[in-house]
Amino acid sequence: MSSRPRIVLYSASFCAECERARRLLERRGLIFEEVDLGADPERCCELEALTGGRSVPQVLVDGSPIGGFAALAALVRVGQLAELTTGGTR
Numbered sequence: 001m002s003s004r005p006r007i008v009l010y011s012a013s014f015c016a017e018c019e020r021a022r023r024l025l026e027r028r029g030l031i032f033e034e035v036d037l038g039a040d041p042e043r044c045c046e047l048e049a050l051t052g053g054r055s056v057p058q059v060l061v062d063g064s065p066i067g068g069f070a071a072l073a074a075l076v077r078v079g080q081l082a083e084l085t086t087g088g089t090r
Helices: 016-027 041-051 069-077 080-086
Strands: 007-011 033-036 058-061 064-067
16 A cells, blocks of 8 residues: 655735635645645745746645645546546545
8 A cells, every 4th residue: 555645735814815725725625744845935936846837826746746725626627637636446
């Protein structure tokens, strides 16, 4: 059995799309780390190094960028988020 993947949500408290991404992950029962760039602006450079940009929300699974809310929702629609996060067992 493989270990649970590390999911990171880069967000900002003022961002409605960030809230939507957070709720989507929570509804799916996924455990994730949230990095609030409004509270920790120094991590913007980290986000840029990982994704090539600084826009939020951004979701990473095991260090691989997934994208923002629209990309996350699209993965849910086609069943790929479950594959990425549980090996397809969900």
